[in-house]
Amino acid sequence: MGLVEDIRDRYLDRLSPATFRSRLFWRTVDTLARSPLNRPQWKADRVSLSYFIRATRDAYLRRAPVVWSNLLFPSEIIIGSGCIPFYPEMAAAVVASAGLAPRFIDRAGEEGFSSDACSYHRCVLGCALEGFLPEPDLLLAVNYPCDSAPLSFSFAADLYGVPHRVLDVPLSGEEEDLEILAEQMEECAAAMLSLAGMDAGEGRKKMAEAVSFSNLALRAMRRVEEMRKRDDCTLDGKDAMGGVSVLAGSMGSREGTEYYRLLAEELEERGCAGGGTIRLMWMHLKPWYAQGIFDALERHGARLVCEEYTHATWEELDPERPFLSLAAKVAGHFLVGPAERRARHLARLARDYRVHGAIHYNHWGCRQSCGGAMLVKAALQEIGVPVLTIDGDCVDEREYQEGQLSTRLEAFLESLR
Amino acid sequence: MSEENAVGWFCAYTPLEILDAAGLTPLRRFGDPARLEAADALLHQAICPYVRACLASVTDGEGAGDAVVSRHAVFVNSCDGMRRLHDAWRARFPEHFVHLLDLPRNQDRAGERLLAREFLRLLATLEDFTGRTIDARSLREAALRREERRLAYLERARGSSGAARLRLAMGFQSTPADEIPGTEAGGTRGGGVPVLLTGNLLNPEGLVSVLDAAGAEVVCLDLCNGDRAFSSSTLPAGDDLEGLCASLARGYLERRPCARMADARRRADDLVKEVRGTGARGVIYAGLKFCDPYLYDFPRVQKRLREEGIPLLRLESDYADGHVGQLLTRVEAFLEML
Ligand code: SF4
Ligand code: SF4
Numbered sequence: 001m002g003l004v005e006d007i008r009d010r011y012l013d014r015l016s017p018a019t020f021r022s023r024l025f026w027r028t029v030d031t032l033a034r035s036p037l038n039r040p041q042w043k044a045d046r047v048s049l050s051y052f053i054r055a056t057r058d059a060y061l062r063r064a065p066v067v068w069s070n071l072l073f074p075s076e077i078i079i080g081s082g083c084i085p086f087y088p089e090m091a092a093a094v095v096a097s098a099g100l101a102p103r104f105i106d107r108a109g110e111e112g113f114s115s116d117a118c119s120y121h122r123c124v125l126g127c128a129l130e131g132f133l134p135e136p137d138l139l140l141a142v143n144y145p146c147d148s149a150p151l152s153f154s155f156a157a158d159l160y161g162v163p164h165r166v167l168d169v170p171l172s173g174e175e176e177d178l179e180i181l182a183e184q185m186e187e188c189a190a191a192m193l194s195l196a197g198m199d200a201g202e203g204r205k206k207m208a209e210a211v212s213f214s215n216l217a218l219r220a221m222r223r224v225e226e227m228r229k230r231d232d233c234t235l236d237g238k239d240a241m242g243g244v245s246v247l248a249g250s251m252g253s254r255e256g257t258e259y260y261r262l263l264a265e266e267l268e269e270r271g272c273a274g275g276g277t278i279r280l281m282w283m284h285l286k287p288w289y290a291q292g293i294f295d296a297l298e299r300h301g302a303r304l305v306c307e308e309y310t311h312a313t314w315e316e317l318d319p320e321r322p323f324l325s326l327a328a329k330v331a332g333h334f335l336v337g338p339a340e341r342r343a344r345h346l347a348r349l350a351r352d353y354r355v356h357g358a359i360h361y362n363h364w365g366c367r368q369s370c371g372g373a374m375l376v377k378a379a380l381q382e383i384g385v386p387v388l389t390i391d392g393d394c395v396d397e398r399e400y401q402e403g404q405l406s407t408r409l410e411a412f413l414e415s416l417r
Numbered sequence: 418m419s420e421e422n423a424v425g426w427f428c429a430y431t432p433l434e435i436l437d438a439a440g441l442t443p444l445r446r447f448g449d450p451a452r453l454e455a456a457d458a459l460l461h462q463a464i465c466p467y468v469r470a471c472l473a474s475v476t477d478g479e480g481a482g483d484a485v486v487s488r489h490a491v492f493v494n495s496c497d498g499m500r501r502l503h504d505a506w507r508a509r510f511p512e513h514f515v516h517l518l519d520l521p522r523n524q525d526r527a528g529e530r531l532l533a534r535e536f537l538r539l540l541a542t543l544e545d546f547t548g549r550t551i552d553a554r555s556l557r558e559a560a561l562r563r564e565e566r567r568l569a570y571l572e573r574a575r576g577s578s579g580a581a582r583l584r585l586a587m588g589f590q591s592t593p594a595d596e597i598p599g600t601e602a603g604g605t606r607g608g609g610v611p612v613l614l615t616g617n618l619l620n621p622e623g624l625v626s627v628l629d630a631a632g633a634e635v636v637c638l639d640l641c642n643g644d645r646a647f648s649s650s651t652l653p654a655g656d657d658l659e660g661l662c663a664s665l666a667r668g669y670l671e672r673r674p675c676a677r678m679a680d681a682r683r684r685a686d687d688l689v690k691e692v693r694g695t696g697a698r699g700v701i702y703a704g705l706k707f708c709d710p711y712l713y714d715f716p717r718v719q720k721r722l723r724e725e726g727i728p729l730l731r732l733e734s735d736y737a738d739g740h741v742g743q744l745l746t747r748v749e750a751f752l753e754m755l
Contacts, residue, residue: 117709
């Protein structure tokens with residue numbers, strides 16, 4: 001049993017907003033996480049787990065100002081400004097993996113949120129409305145990868161009566177435009193420093209530290225990528241996909257660096273599983289509550305060798321100009337702007353990881369990924385990679401039809417043989 | 418107007434004066450709501466039906482849709498839907514002029530600076546495309562003509578309501594700048610129950626005509642294909658192109674905001690003000706499906722209107738509005754309650 005399920009089962013009948021604000025609860029979580037019974041597959045996972053447990057606990061117990069952000073907002077800025085980053089979209093994945101999402105999604109529905117919107121955000125808003133999330137002091141979003149975060153954060157900001165800010169990432173990528181973004185990032189950092197009660201000098205030091213951790217993490221991450229390109233690398237994409245939270249939420253922290261360093265080392269040590277699998281790429285995210293689809297892959301001798309969101313997409317940050325290089329980091333992301341960029345990124349991955357086929361998981365309500373699916377499919381087919389698109393929902397398990405899905409999956413895998 | 422000069426546009430934030438100044442004829446496309454499924458091969462079904470209708474109208478075996486056949490197009494990076502429409506369009510018409518104009522969400526100084534730079538970039542791209550230099554004078558003149566056209570619409574639309582008013586607004590958007598559209602104003606005011614209609618973009622032949630039939634008098638058409646594009650002046654001041662673009666950027670950002678802008682509170686405030694100012698007795702919130710900006714906007718507006726004691730009815734449209742007649746009783750019941 002996983003840690004999340006274990007905690008859920010112990011607390012299910014007394015799950016209340018107060019639970020998460022009690023020290024006792026966090027002590028229990030900590031003990032369970034450290035217990036020898038909870039043995040994550042990879043040493044690195046233990047590091048990320050304890051990082052997220054600590055950050056989430058501190059956020060609930062308000063040990064430092066809490067800043068909500070969306071997936072592409074660089075955590076370096078928040079960590080480097082003495083605040084705790086909290087990524088609600090990832091919280092939704094955890095809630096979904098505990099099988100608790102439907103209740104919160106329904107709560108958002110009662111408030112008037114349409115079931116046509118992304119269930120990550122409906123789940124988050126439902127949790128927020130019920131008082132289950134750590135109260136933010138500030139909400140920061142960039143206007144990518146999708147429209148959902150800026151919009152739902154705006155609602156949440158009103159709910160909590162705190163400021164929220166959306167940063168416009170310029171499409172052009174020109175330096176003068178990036179400077180405008182960098183200035184806004186710097187303003188955000190100044191606001192966070194004052195929330196954290198730090199002065200500019202302390203801030204500079206902390207930001208420099210965050211930048212250097214982030215660069216170290218990037219180097220280790222590149223090593224991980226090289227390892228993963230090998231035939232039958234032992235790290236499977238369905239597990240690696242959880243790394244999206246490390247990538248988004250812990251860059252700039254010591255643990256973020258440790259995670260990738262340990263992973264690279266362990267991959268080197270463990271070597272490869274040895275031969276003959278169907279190599280697949282996974283696009284968009286997975287249903288967090290279901291394992292069946294991955295068991296089916298395994299049964300058919302298929303393996304996810306890479307996945308869309310967990311790869312390094314930026315260059316090392318310049319310690320002399322941290323904000324400008326963070327602006328470039330965001331603006332250079334493949335999810336910013338036209339879907340052509342995304343298609344290019346995926347085609348590159350497909351080539352580098354020598355995939356035989358790719359699966360696009362159409363998460364209901366995700367206009368950015370579903371919207372670009374056809375274009376991505378065409379781009380991959382052009383380089384000879386067959387694509388299977390499957391409709392589903394990453395968070396709402398009620399929208400998941402395993403039977404139908406397995407039939408299509410099996411037919412697809414058959415065709416790849 | 419030759420086909421080469423026509424350029425399609427889709428979002429109410431498109432700076433038409435810049436396209437005019439380049440000697441082009443910007444015409445808004447409304448797509449072909451009757452053939453949405455023609456877009457299936459290019460876009461997922463859970464994407465804004467307006468976007469899908471626009472794409473459907475340029476797929477093979479073209480149906481009724483837009484009269485203009487030009488494939489040149491200027492898109493605004495306003496929402497995921499529009500971005501995806503741009504992507505599909507560019508992939509399909511690689512030889513045509515296809516431009517994606519960035520639009521900040523913030524109405525502050527940074528937003529203005531970014532948008533002004535986008536306008537200048539658009540000018541440069543248009544110069545390349547048309548081979549014609551655009552100077553400050555031609556931009557100023559084009560802006561003046563646009564302002565006259567805006568006032569002409571407001572004049573013609575005075576006293577008109579509902580579907581007729583919407584058709585008129587759409588006519589003003591989809592005909593060349595020097596043409597006054599033939600659509601007759603109508604749906605004369607008076608007699609109906611005054612309501613305010615707010616939402617993204619609606620088909621005048623569908624949901625809006627049901628409001629008319631039910632006896633509503635839509636005194637304010639807060640839609641992106643309705644009054645919103647005409648709501649305030651964007652007439653710029655400035656001596657050179659840079660100054661003009663900066664001023665133009667301010668004008669566009671200060672306009673009555675669409676729900677995708679960052680300042681959502683302002684949208685709710687504006688709505689309440691408008692209800693009080695026009696004497697509307699209730700608000701009809703009607704939007705196209707799968708439009709995130711409005712899906713997330715609704716709960717806030719609902720909450721605010723409740724606090725203000727303003728009755729609200731929510732309706733949903735798939736743009737084609739085939740079964741919209743079924744809404745009649747709901748709308749009638751709502752109006753009766755008012
Ligand atoms: S699933 Fe799509 S719409 Fe939802 S948060 Fe992620 S990118 Fe945005
Ligand atoms: S209706 Fe909504 S989704 Fe469609 S183009 Fe307008 S803002 Fe975008």
